[in-house]
Amino acid sequence: MLKTFKNWILIGFASLILVACQQQGGGNSKKSKTLENTQKAGFVKCGVSQGLPGFSNADTAGNWSGIDVDVCRAVAAAVLGDADKVKYTPLSAKERFTALIAGEIDILSRNTTWTLSRDADIGLTFVGVNFYDGQGFMVRKNSGINSVNDFQSGISACTNTGTTTELNMRDFFNSKNISYEPIAFEKADEVVAAYDAGRCDTYTTDKSGLAAQRTKMSSPDDHKVLPETISKEPLGPVVRQGDAVWEDIVRWSLNVMIEAEEYGVNSSNASSLKDSENPQIKRLVGSEGELGSAFGLDNEWSLRIIEQVGNYGEIYEKHIASTGIMPDRGPNELWTKGGILYVAPAR
Amino acid sequence: MNLKFFSIDLKNKKRLIPQVLTLLSIVLAISYFAFNAQVNMNNRGIAFGFGFLTQEASFDIGFSLIDYDGSHSYARAFLVGLLNTLLVSVIGIFFATLIGVTVGIGRLSSNFLVAKFSEVYVEVFRNIPLLLQLFFWYFAALRALPLPEQAINFYDISYLTVKGWYVPKFIWTNFSIFIYSILAAIVAITFVSKHAKKQREEFGKHIPSFYIGIVLLFTFPALSFFIGGVTLDFEIPVLKQMSTTIFNFRGGVSIIPELMALAMALSMYTATFIAENVRAGILGIGKGQKEAAASIGLTNTQILKLVVLPQALRIIIPPTTNQYLNLTKNSSLAAAIAYPDIVLVFAGTALMQTGRAIEIVSITMGTYLLISLSISSFMNWYNQSVAIKEK
Numbered sequence: 001m002l003k004t005f006k007n008w009i010l011i012g013f014a015s016l017i018l019v020a021c022q023q024q025g026g027g028n029s030k031k032s033k034t035l036e037n038t039q040k041a042g043f044v045k046c047g048v049s050q051g052l053p054g055f056s057n058a059d060t061a062g063n064w065s066g067i068d069v070d071v072c073r074a075v076a077a078a079v080l081g082d083a084d085k086v087k088y089t090p091l092s093a094k095e096r097f098t099a100l101i102a103g104e105i106d107i108l109s110r111n112t113t114w115t116l117s118r119d120a121d122i123g124l125t126f127v128g129v130n131f132y133d134g135q136g137f138m139v140r141k142n143s144g145i146n147s148v149n150d151f152q153s154g155i156s157a158c159t160n161t162g163t164t165t166e167l168n169m170r171d172f173f174n175s176k177n178i179s180y181e182p183i184a185f186e187k188a189d190e191v192v193a194a195y196d197a198g199r200c201d202t203y204t205t206d207k208s209g210l211a212a213q214r215t216k217m218s219s220p221d222d223h224k225v226l227p228e229t230i231s232k233e234p235l236g237p238v239v240r241q242g243d244a245v246w247e248d249i250v251r252w253s254l255n256v257m258i259e260a261e262e263y264g265v266n267s268s269n270a271s272s273l274k275d276s277e278n279p280q281i282k283r284l285v286g287s288e289g290e291l292g293s294a295f296g297l298d299n300e301w302s303l304r305i306i307e308q309v310g311n312y313g314e315i316y317e318k319h320i321a322s323t324g325i326m327p328d329r330g331p332n333e334l335w336t337k338g339g340i341l342y343v344a345p346a347r
Numbered sequence: 348m349n350l351k352f353f354s355i356d357l358k359n360k361k362r363l364i365p366q367v368l369t370l371l372s373i374v375l376a377i378s379y380f381a382f383n384a385q386v387n388m389n390n391r392g393i394a395f396g397f398g399f400l401t402q403e404a405s406f407d408i409g410f411s412l413i414d415y416d417g418s419h420s421y422a423r424a425f426l427v428g429l430l431n432t433l434l435v436s437v438i439g440i441f442f443a444t445l446i447g448v449t450v451g452i453g454r455l456s457s458n459f460l461v462a463k464f465s466e467v468y469v470e471v472f473r474n475i476p477l478l479l480q481l482f483f484w485y486f487a488a489l490r491a492l493p494l495p496e497q498a499i500n501f502y503d504i505s506y507l508t509v510k511g512w513y514v515p516k517f518i519w520t521n522f523s524i525f526i527y528s529i530l531a532a533i534v535a536i537t538f539v540s541k542h543a544k545k546q547r548e549e550f551g552k553h554i555p556s557f558y559i560g561i562v563l564l565f566t567f568p569a570l571s572f573f574i575g576g577v578t579l580d581f582e583i584p585v586l587k588q589m590s591t592t593i594f595n596f597r598g599g600v601s602i603i604p605e606l607m608a609l610a611m612a613l614s615m616y617t618a619t620f621i622a623e624n625v626r627a628g629i630l631g632i633g634k635g636q637k638e639a640a641a642s643i644g645l646t647n648t649q650i651l652k653l654v655v656l657p658q659a660l661r662i663i664i665p666p667t668t669n670q671y672l673n674l675t676k677n678s679s680l681a682a683a684i685a686y687p688d689i690v691l692v693f694a695g696t697a698l699m700q701t702g703r704a705i706e707i708v709s710i711t712m713g714t715y716l717l718i719s720l721s722i723s724s725f726m727n728w729y730n731q732s733v734a735i736k737e738k
Contacts (some may be wrong), residue, residue, distance in 0.1 A: 161695050182409045
């Protein structure tokens with residue numbers, strides 16, 4: 001009898017512990033849990049691609065660089081004071097959202113297209129756009145195809161699984177009444193290898209991706225990107241839903257880089273502009289206002305971003321333009337210079 | 348209170364307690380995980396439900412056994428993936444058994460070359476990880492095939508290229524009648540062989556049921572062509588120029604290189620294990636059995652057919668069932684080479700497009716469980732039919 005009683009007490013305790021665990025797991029505080037955890041860990045957990053030159057690519061020593069990488073570096077500079085304190089997790093298109101939702105990473109900066117269903121349906125929040133892109137096609141130069149209108153039924157097209165590309169491709173070929181054979185690989189490298197070997201006649205993905213992957217091919221000059229753009233692909237960083245403060249930190253880290261370019265603040269002149277005449281510049285370099293306190297950060301967070309990472313123009317030049325991927329900024333030019341980069345003011 | 352009754356009751360309770368406790372903790376653990384998942388999904392605004400299955404999939408699949416395009420539902424896309432998984436599993440199991448039995452018997456051959464070759468085959472293919480073999484076949488062997496304009500030509504009806512193996516397509520009319528004729532032939536053959544067995548056992552009369560069976564198997568379908576209105580045409584693939592340098596075959600059936608590579612890798616890898624099962628089965632039959640059979644005047648074929656094989660099968664079948672299950676589950680490596688199986692299509696693309704990870708992964712897991720259970724219950728049934736029958 002006593003034994004049974006003891007056992008019941010044990011079960012009672014076990015259930016209490018379980019309930020307590022749930023309470024903790026389900027708890028929702030007003031402070032940013034992600035920010036706290038990041039500061040405690042000492043690094044920003046950043047999800048990147050498995051290798052896309054210009055966006056997120058690792059060199060032989062394992063150092064990541066690219067404009068997507070720089071978003072994470074900017075956040076690390078803002079919240080930890082050091083842009084290098086980032087832990088990168090390379091993810092396939094298929095894995096990326098699960099990794100973010102499961103908390104394996106805190107920022108997904110992986111040339112990810114902002115769409116309604118991704119933003120609203122699966123517990124994610126897109127914080128902005130760091131590259132305006134569109135889907136295009138690559139073919140061999142000697143193929144005799146000069147425009148998407150030259151495609152004929154029976155064409156085979158290679159692309160990545162789990163991307164908007166797969167959906168756009170279908171919309172496009174259907175509208176042209178062309179039957180096609182889709183071949184979808186998980187890794188970009190596999191897609192490129194298949195296209196290179198002649199398994200498929202055309203390779204389709206975001207135009208920036210095509211330009212970047214072309215540099216990886218055995219003979220880049222044998223291939224060309226067709227002039228047409230068949231979709232809108234606003235690429236930007238993503239965070240989990242439910243942590244508004246963290247969301248704001250990432251959003252404004254990106255915005256500050258774009259606004260810094262607008263006001264001519266760059267990595268070399270930022271600290272000397274502390275006594276500028278222009279109050280907007282002073283806000284950007286942290287000598288006026290208390291902007292950082294809104295996130296629980298100090299006032300020099302934006303100065304650190306500009307000094308350690310640079311403004312948008314600098315990072316574009318460094319990763320995209322000078323590498324020959326897309327020398328022309330096109331829509332990714334400031335709104336004052338004929339592009340569509342227009343961000344809310346940091347004030 | 349009756350003391351005796353109480354003591355027995357306590358004893359029973361004592362036995363019961365660990366069982367109840369274990370059961371309870373399992374239930375608690377499962378409900379904890381379920382509850383936890385639900386709370387987290389609620390916090391992040393993720394809806395749960397299977398309604399998405401009827402939505403339009405809006406992505407295309409390159410290789411499908413049934414009619415499918417992006418305007419069909421996610422449920423249909425699931426079915427396409429499932430059929431592709433089953434297709435490669437069936438092909439894989441067929442060839443794995445064929446190669447496995449051949450090599451297994453080959454290892455016991457008295458011919459030195461055959462025995463050594465079989466041994467080397469087994470040792471090489473079972474000791475290299477399956478994924479590497481898959482990559483070898485797909486990225487090294489099949490990628491080396493020529494472009495369509497320089498295709499390897501088989502008598503102008505079939506072409507092997509880097510884009511796939513193009514074979515003629517059968518175009519049937521009244522196909523159902525043809526199927527009925529084959530069913531009728533099978534029924535007739537069963538009847539003949541039963542009759543032959545009875546004649547042999549009761550009257551000692553020998554009826555050549557095997558040859559009669561072969562004749563029947565050809566006569567019935569042939570009749571369906573002559574009087575049943577069944578016709579068969581072939582659509583032969585034709586090379587078509589699509590632009591200055593892009594050529595492709597149109598018409599016929601294309602066996603995509605992804606399917607070929609996967610089927611090759613799966614069957615050649617699994618065959619090594621089946622070969623070892625077969626060897627073990629044959630070696631497991633005592634030498635005395637064969638000698639006894641020889642001493643009552645049975646020929647070598649009869650010894651193999653009547654004495655060795657029925658006993659060897661009992662040893663071979665259970666481990667071979669495992670290999671069939673492994674092969675089916677290993678077919679999920681398809682995702683690595685873009686063969687649109689259930690993992691790539693449903694647990695890959697569909698999961699990405701809908702974001703319903705929990706629903707889709709559980710459906711996929713349930714499906715594999717169902718396929719595996721079906722295979723093992725079929726094999727268990729077959730095993731029982733060859734097992735020792737106590738009389």
